[in-house]
Amino acid sequence: MEKLFTGRIGRKEWCLYTLFSAIIFVIVVYLAFALFGGKSFFTGPLVLILFILFFILTLSFHIRRLHDLGWNGSRVLLLLVPPFNLFLFLAFIFMKGQDGVNEYGA
Numbered sequence: 001m002e003k004l005f006t007g008r009i010g011r012k013e014w015c016l017y018t019l020f021s022a023i024i025f026v027i028v029v030y031l032a033f034a035l036f037g038g039k040s041f042f043t044g045p046l047v048l049i050l051f052i053l054f055f056i057l058t059l060s061f062h063i064r065r066l067h068d069l070g071w072n073g074s075r076v077l078l079l080l081v082p083p084f085n086l087f088l089f090l091a092f093i094f095m096k097g098q099d100g101v102n103e104y105g106a
Contacts, residue, residue, distance in 0.1 A: 004060045007105045008068035010097050017061050025054045067104035068097035 009017065029047055036043045063073035069091065078084040100106075 004056070005063050005073065006067075007064055008097065008102075009061065009064045010068055011065075011093060011095075014061055014065040014068075014092055018058065021054065021057055021061070025050065062092070065092050067102075069095055070098045070102050070104075 028050055032043055032046050032050070036046070059076065062076045062079065066073050066075055075088070078088050
């Protein structure tokens, strides 16, 4: 689990990973509701487990993107503050990562 939050990913990888994981999450949740129905005993816990897994995966992508920019992963908490979350997402998309090796990897 430690390797999940270490290292770096660039702009392209971050965008593709984020888009791909969101699409997969939506499809799997849709299938869960289609198979078990909204009132089934299995739907709630299944969707909760999927959400937790999706959240951890997304958090990992964001932290590794911050590492690529040379920033500490704790700045991911800025995503919870409305004016800063827009800045952070724009930085994720448009800012080039540090060239060469930084303190978070190659």
